Amino acid sequence: MRQTRFLVPTLREVPAEAELKSHVYLLRAGYMRKLAAGIYSYLPLGWRVLQKIQAIIRQEMDAAGAQEVLLPAVQPAELWKESGRWSFYGPELLRFKDRKGSDYCVGPTHEEVITALVRGDVRSWRQLPLNLYQIQTKFRDEMRPRAGLLRGREFTMKDAYSFDADEAGAHRSYQSMYQAYRRIFTRCGLDFRPVEADTGNIGGSLSHEFQVLCEAGEDTIVTCSSCDYAANLELGEVRPTEATLPDGKSFAALAEVATPGKRTVEEVTAFLDVEPRALLKTVLFRAGPDVVAVLVRGDHEVAPPKVKKVLGLEATLEPLEGDAVQRVTGAPVGFAGPVGLPAEVSLDKGGAAGRVWVAVDHAVKNTANLVAGANKADTHLRNVNLGRDFKADKVGDLRTAKAGDRCARCGGELTLRRSIEVGHVFFLGTKYSTPMRCVFLDEGAKEKAMVMGCYGIGVTRIAAAAIEQHHDQNGIAWPLPIAPFAVHLLPLQMNDPAVTQATAAIEKGLAEAGVEVLVDDRDERPGVKFKDADLVGLPVRLAVGARGAAEGVVELKLRAGDDAALGLPDLRVPVGEAVARVRDVLAKLAARTVPPEAPRA
């Protein structure tokens, strides 16, 4: 491809709107342009990258037995009312009316559509398992789009849905997708971790996220330094510390202390001159009609997904609002404590009474003589102890992990790292198939709900994440499999016959060898071409200069700068050998992103 015939509008200056490197370079190097907040046009280079990523996804999905379909972007409200999400999804769902006044939405995800499709055409156990996927533009009206492609409102997603006859089959489908995802992200050149994740609003019982390690990410994951345990921060398990609790005789006497206006951990610790770890923090949640009082130490944070899991709750935990706190504790916000909490409470006036659960984190159990709220305005209690002063319905791991905590599996040290979620797999069970009557007849002619899984990949987000992991101060350095072209060929003087001849010969040779090459045939000075080549970030650069061309040599250089690592001690390559050398280098680069598992037949 000749660059004079290819739209690559590079910018010398950083657009004011961009901050993150991936965002800056995608704009500066001419990969995309913004149309509105979180909505982008992909220019030829950008579209080639997305197509490369999509091709990898298609290969792996097909190899895993999934079939590609394309579902509508515009969806009728009826379907969403059937699943209940028309009212639950919230303002992220872009809704509109057609000319007849009927409600529609632009699909943010496709569980409803796929379930409606499958229930109509799949009736027999003989047709299962079934895995359908699509690569499509999604729209989510995000409250805050940011960082270019990392969080757009319109984005490209691969979503897959599996349907099985039973749980065991569904687990096989889940595992198959999990392995396919590992291969996909490896092939995209990403440094990632599969982590245990919360099932969130999509529901289900099992879920993993694929997180790309990167400081610019919005997520935090915990990883163990000794074993391969990794989880989303909100779920990362912590091994309880050794009990420091003295026996009952060492409990100091319970005592009230006046703490006028001191509500927060900071205020109370400063006022009483104690460490945060000497405090007991009581956080109240609403869980349906019930209340959950979660007790963690002052230096810890509650992890709601863990609480939900430990208590085995169905309902989601919502923070309890101020007047409800007053109703439960009899005190204003800031003075809640475990001592003397009611066993039952009616949250809403005249409403049914709900239970008050007390869930205690290990660290609270293992620490003696804590300071806690007294359930009385402007008052705290000293020397509060589990067992003597209050009882727990459940003791468990309820807090967010901190760096330096111990791994629950092996006792190794936990590390917190920032990351970008590029994929998510969910085991759904019958969450959608039961209410939407997606059923089949089993071998005994008995009607059963299909067991489902759903699997998403952020295609556009992969492009951004790859740049976050592969760039330097001069621009992008694409991993070969998703680079828009493999080779950037730079004739440095367009008026030198030896240069243009050598360039044409190499271009032809590469084309015949099936190597994708972009030729910078613009009448620009060498400096401009080098700068733009660094910015655009193609893996291999071939520079053809007048001096070299006269001697019959060109310069072969890797964008990532690790030429020596690939056995390229000398940048100068004879023109006649250039194509062979490039193929050799490309083969070595390609070997870097081959998944460890054996290729499929």
Add this chain to the structure above:
RNA sequence: CGGGGCGUAGCGCAGCUUGGUAGCGCGUUCGGUUCGGGACCGAAAAGUCGGAGGUUCAAAUCCUCUCGCCCCGACCA
């Protein structure tokens, strides 16, 4: 949605405090000299100053209201 910031030529910005001719750099076009890490000289095109209303003889500048964009917090591929 809350908090902060910004809208002036394709991009980056100045001008606004103290109203009066719309400017600079880059890019673009034409001519010339250059040619291995964003060259130089000369000429040129290009802006309803985000929009609406108001104050004024006069508004990019002052006032009001709007729209858009970016960044920080609760969500997710």
